[in-house]
Amino acid sequence: MPSWFNALTAKDRRTFWACFTGYAADSMDVHLYPFVMPVLMGLWSLSKTDAGILATAPMVFSAVGGWIAGILADRFGRARLLQITILWFAVFTFLSGVAQNFEQMLVIRCLQGLGFGGEWAVGSILIGEAVQSRYRGRVMGSIQSAWAVGWGAATLLATLLFTQLPEAIAWRVLFFTGLLPALVALYVRRSVSESSVFLEAKRSTHDSHASMFAIFGRPYRSATFYACLLAAGAHGGYYTIAIWLPTYLHTERELSFIGTGAFTSIIILGAFCGYMVASCLVDSAGKRVTFLMFAIFSGVLALLYTQLPISNAASAALGLPLGFFAAGLYSGLGPWMSELFPTELRAAGQGFCYNFGRALGSIFPVLVAASWLDVPLGRSIGMLATAAFSLVIIGALALPETRGMPQESALPTDRPLHDSPG
Numbered sequence: 335m336p337s338w339f340n341a342l343t344a345k346d347r348r349t350f351w352a353c354f355t356g357y358a359a360d361s362m363d364v365h366l367y368p369f370v371m372p373v374l375m376g377l378w379s380l381s382k383t384d385a386g387i388l389a390t391a392p393m394v395f396s397a398v399g400g401w402i403a404g405i406l407a408d409r410f411g412r413a414r415l416l417q418i419t420i421l422w423f424a425v426f427t428f429l430s431g432v433a434q435n436f437e438q439m440l441v442i443r444c445l446q447g448l449g450f451g452g453e454w455a456v457g458s459i460l461i462g463e464a465v466q467s468r469y470r471g472r473v474m475g476s477i478q479s480a481w482a483v484g485w486g487a488a489t490l491l492a493t494l495l496f497t498q499l500p501e502a503i504a505w506r507v508l509f510f511t512g513l514l515p516a517l518v519a520l521y522v523r524r525s526v527s528e529s530s531v532f533l534e535a536k537r538s539t540h541d542s543h544a545s546m547f548a549i550f551g552r553p554y555r556s557a558t559f560y561a562c563l564l565a566a567g568a569h570g571g572y573y574t575i576a577i578w579l580p581t582y583l584h585t586e587r588e589l590s591f592i593g594t595g596a597f598t599s600i601i602i603l604g605a606f607c608g609y610m611v612a613s614c615l616v617d618s619a620g621k622r623v624t625f626l627m628f629a630i631f632s633g634v635l636a637l638l639y640t641q642l643p644i645s646n647a648a649s650a651a652l653g654l655p656l657g658f659f660a661a662g663l664y665s666g667l668g669p670w671m672s673e674l675f676p677t678e679l680r681a682a683g684q685g686f687c688y689n690f691g692r693a694l695g696s697i698f699p700v701l702v703a704a705s706w707l708d709v710p711l712g713r714s715i716g717m718l719a720t721a722a723f724s725l726v727i728i729g730a731l732a733l734p735e736t737r738g739m740p741q742e743s744a745l746p747t748d749r750p751l752h753d754s755p756g
Contacts, residue, residue: 475613565691
């Protein structure tokens with residue numbers, strides 16, 4: 335195991351694995367829909383716009399879920415809310431398998447989004463407050479790599495079920511499996527205690543019920559805005575690729591489900607490596623440099639992957655670095671956002687910024703569906719993903735560098751944002 339993991343206490347390790355498995359379960363449930371989408375387009379005669387709406391709806395509602403869960407976590411504790419949110423999104427993933435039409439699926443996926451947004455917000459705060467500042471990027475980035483694990487599990491399940499069962503049955507069974515990982519994660523979470531940073535803040539703060547709108551006040555307004563922009567760009571670029579790539583490979587590249595799964599697996603492998611490498615760079619080189627580098631490479635590779643008339647072999651080769659840079663951006667989001675707000679506002683601030691950014695970023699997959707009417711799907715994916723990654727560059731240049739800041743503190747509240755001495 336890496337040295338930072340050996341430096342964690344037994345309590346911190348239990349927290350680490352609880353958050354890791356929970357986030358993997360979250361990721362698996364989210365990535366089931368992209369494999370189901372082309373099937374539902376045929377079975378339910380969905381338009382491209384309808385399919386895009388179903389993909390985007392939970393992302394939009396995750397903004398509300400993340401903010402509400404963050405506010406409740408700041409008042410009642412991180413561990414308790416973590417259990418509630420993971421159970422919530424798992425149940426509604428399961429219920430997706432019984433939907434009979436577009437309207438039912440839309441309602442279920444909107445409700446799923448509430449728990450989906452809350453789980454990351456609460457889990458990332460819990461682990462962020464548990465570890466030392468010098469390890470925060472590596473620990474939180476390693477937990478972020480669980481997203482690739484869940485994505486890989488979804489890919490394996492989809493490939494298995496769609497090759498063994500008729501499509502009309504396979505997609506329902508695939509959603510039913512979304513309930514199983516949550517049960518394991520809930521069991522693990524029983525051994526996780528509350529954040530000591532949160533408990534100390536509750537004891538020392540007379541007004542423990544900070545206003546839910548405090549993150550929009552003058553001391554934090556700029557941080558909130560640019561953190562939302564940073565998250566919007568990362569989410570927009572990633573989801574444009576993750577949601578539409580299986581359909582692109584299946585329709586324009588005419589790959590089978592096995593071929594689509596194989597190509598997607600290469601991108602997932604790159605994503606896992608990207609999470610781990612970026613988590614180290616966040617601690618060593620700083621947040622800003624890491625985000626700028628990964629955003630620039632992500633935009634360039636998205637264009638190369640979808641715009642050039644390259645062979646399938648070349649696409650497979652490009653898939654590894656594409657997943658590496660596009661997913662690696664996420665490793666820094668949690669550490670950077672958690673250091674922009676004080677303890678009494680941390681979950682609310684991080685939950686809102688991350689998930690409101692997710693809601694804004696979810697517009698990009700919808701734009702892909704809309705533009706698909708006039709331009710080839712691959713071209714639409716490449717152009718819109720690059721536009722999204724450009725927002726990351728703007729946010730990274732505007733936010734202060736917070737490398738090494740202890741979790742008990744945050745940026746000064748009596749003057750505008752500035753670069754901290756890193």
